[in-house]
Amino acid sequence: MVKTFNINDSVAKLVDKTTFLKTLNYIDSGQLKTPYLVIDGDKLARNAATIGKGIQNSKVFYAVKANPAQNVLDFLNRQGTGFEISSMGELHVLAALKIAPERIISSNPVKIPDFIAAAHNYGIRMFSLDSTAEVKKISALAPGSSVYVRLSVPNEGSEWPLSKKFGVEIEDAVSLILMSKDYGLNPVGVTFHVGSQCNNVYNWNIAVDKAGLVFDMAAQAGVSLSVLNIGGGYPIKYTRDVPGVQVIEQNINKLITQRFGKTMEVHLEPGRSMVGDAGIMVSRVTGKADRLNEKWLYIDVGVFNGLMESIGGIKYSYIVETTPQTAAKQNWVLAGPSCDSFDVIDKNVYLNEPEPGDMVLIISGGAYTISYASEFNGCAIPHTVIV
Numbered sequence: 001m002v003k004t005f006n007i008n009d010s011v012a013k014l015v016d017k018t019t020f021l022k023t024l025n026y027i028d029s030g031q032l033k034t035p036y037l038v039i040d041g042d043k044l045a046r047n048a049a050t051i052g053k054g055i056q057n058s059k060v061f062y063a064v065k066a067n068p069a070q071n072v073l074d075f076l077n078r079q080g081t082g083f084e085i086s087s088m089g090e091l092h093v094l095a096a097l098k099i100a101p102e103r104i105i106s107s108n109p110v111k112i113p114d115f116i117a118a119a120h121n122y123g124i125r126m127f128s129l130d131s132t133a134e135v136k137k138i139s140a141l142a143p144g145s146s147v148y149v150r151l152s153v154p155n156e157g158s159e160w161p162l163s164k165k166f167g168v169e170i171e172d173a174v175s176l177i178l179m180s181k182d183y184g185l186n187p188v189g190v191t192f193h194v195g196s197q198c199n200n201v202y203n204w205n206i207a208v209d210k211a212g213l214v215f216d217m218a219a220q221a222g223v224s225l226s227v228l229n230i231g232g233g234y235p236i237k238y239t240r241d242v243p244g245v246q247v248i249e250q251n252i253n254k255l256i257t258q259r260f261g262k263t264m265e266v267h268l269e270p271g272r273s274m275v276g277d278a279g280i281m282v283s284r285v286t287g288k289a290d291r292l293n294e295k296w297l298y299i300d301v302g303v304f305n306g307l308m309e310s311i312g313g314i315k316y317s318y319i320v321e322t323t324p325q326t327a328a329k330q331n332w333v334l335a336g337p338s339c340d341s342f343d344v345i346d347k348n349v350y351l352n353e354p355e356p357g358d359m360v361l362i363i364s365g366g367a368y369t370i371s372y373a374s375e376f377n378g379c380a381i382p383h384t385v386i387v
């Protein structure tokens with residue numbers, strides 16, 4: 001019986017047609033067993049060429065945590081992108097690709113000491129911080145480095161908030177800048193993160209304003225800052241439309257030029273928006289069951305081996321392989337392959353009924369999927385292929 005991928009109108013509006021068709025071609029080639037992640041190289045290149053272009057005097061440092069697959073990093077390296085890293089593991093992948101240290105920064109405000117020393121040894125000289133302990137660590141392990149302070153900013157409207165763990169208020173930011181100077185470091189600016197998958201464009205207004213106050217107060221105290229690092233946060237289309245990169249950057253660029261003039265060096269750290277919508281996760285149905293009043297559908301990628309963000313607020317859209325005779329749509333509880341009850345990806349997923357062995361495609365699956373994945377219960381981590 002002929003099977004087709006049943007794509008409804010709302011999902012058709014969200015997925016890039018070429019990315020979808022390239023994924024189908026790759027599936028047809030039968031080269032890999034599911035689960036795997038297909039990254040559309042053309043879309044990735046377009047993202048790399050677009051992000052940051054709307055902000056004057058900007059440099060882009062791809063947040064490696066979003067997808068650290070070596071082929072993805074190699075690809076982005078060839079696009080000329082810089083990289084933001086947090087750990088020794090991320091440093092090792094970039095070192096294997098011989099990426100120049102000037103193209104790497106580290107914005108993890110609390111870093112493992114061995115990593116600071118290794119990064120400094122590699123030649124990296126840009127580190128973020130938000131505590132006096134980190135000033136002392138960096139001055140001892142990466143003496144003379146440039147540092148920028150992580151400011152606390154609103155994350156309202158972000159589907160993956162990042163506000164609680166890091167960031168200081170304005171007065172503390174200024175104190176840390178002055179302390180860094182006393183410790184022989186070179187304080188260059190401020191960073192913030194408006195929260196990942198940020199649908200609220202106004203978060204950047206408050207963040208840029210707060211950063212401006214830190215710049216003013218530092219200048220009054222005799223330290224002139226020159227770098228504004230605006231982190232990541234640009235949203236992608238999962239289950240609905242979102243503000244586009246151009247719209248967001250037009251707003252940010254206006255805010256920055258109004259507040260700082262045209263000479264500010266602006267750093268961006270896109271993760272999700274760089275790789276997320278360039279990727280489609282390809283999985284297969286492993287089973288079905290009726291449990292009480294619920295219909296359960298099991299697939300070979302789940303919370304532990306790729307879709308961890310589904311338990312933290314990210315909802316995905318799905319495309320299932322079905323026959324024309326397939327039963328009408330209904331709500332499914334969608335679960336992953338492990339034996340753990342936490343391995344439930346979503347409830348009330350409205351899909352046509354597939355059979356075990358049929359494929360389920362998860363759109364916008366390129367970011368924070370394989371980077372979070374573990375081999376819990378022996379379930380395979382999806383390979384990443386670029387097509």
Ligand SMILES: Cc1ncc(COP(=O)(O)O)c(C=O)c1O
Binds near residue numbers: 065108232270
């Ligand atoms: C310091 C830092 N920079 C950049 C990013 C990337 O953010 P996003 O994926 O929302 O673009 C993150 C995400 O956690 C981060 O912690």
